[in-house]
Amino acid sequence: QVQLVESGGGLVQAGGSLRLSCVASRRTFGSLAMGWFRQAPGKEREHVATIQWSGSSTSYADSVKGRFTISRDNAKNTVYLQMNSLKPEDTAVYYCAAGRSFSPRPDTYGYWGQGTQVTVSS
Numbered sequence: 703q704v705q706l707v708e709s710g711g712g713l714v715q716a717g718g719s720l721r722l723s724c725v726a727s728r729r730t731f732g733s734l735a736m737g738w739f740r741q742a743p744g745k746e747r748e749h750v751a752t753i754q755w756s757g758s759s760t761s762y763a764d765s766v767k768g769r770f771t772i773s774r775d776n777a778k779n780t781v782y783l784q785m786n787s788l789k790p791e792d793t794a795v796y797y798c799a800a801g802r803s804f805s806p807r808p809d810t811y812g813y814w815g816q817g818t819q820v821t822v823s824s
Contacts, residue, residue: 703727703813704726704727704734704800704813705726705727705813706724706725706727706798706799706800706814707724707725708722708724708797708798708818709722709723709724709725709818710723711818711819712821713821713822713823714788714821714822715788715822715824716790716822716823717788718788719786719787720785720788721782722782722785722796722820723780724736724780724781724782724815725780726779727779728779734755734800734801735753735754735801735805736752736755736772736774736798736799737749737750737753737798737800737805737806737811738751738752738772738781738796738797738798739799739811740792740794740795740796740797740820741817742793742794742795745794747797748763749806749807750763750766750770750783751770751772751783752805753773753774754804755774760772761804761806763806766785769785769786769787770783770785770786771784781798783796785820788822790823791822792822793820795817795818795819795820796819797817798814798815799811799814800812801813
């Protein structure tokens with residue numbers, strides 16, 4: 703069982719930066735992956751980035767490549783999402799998730815945080 707808590711959301715201007723954090727209750731066993739997803743009003747939840755707790759592999763959605771960076775600090779059981787060059791279309795609720803598959807599909811993740819709102823103004 704994994705408890706996830708996100709933080710760091712807020713209101714920023716286009717072109718600005720924001721860093722989201724996701725703290726897990728403990729270091730997960732096995733090869734659980736951690737992912738960031740986002741959901742805007744009226745849209746489906748979409749993959750943003752994924753990182754393996756058991757490795758250094760990362761994956762990003764095309765829409766955020768070059769702007770967002772996912773990282774981890776295993777000692778703190780924390781995953782981060784550094785968001786630079788933010789655009790209004792990045793506005794969404796961002797969710798942290800944990801799962802057993804290194805996958806961009808939301809349905810493959812079994813544990814989710816409560817979400818944190820990111821709003822990018824123009």
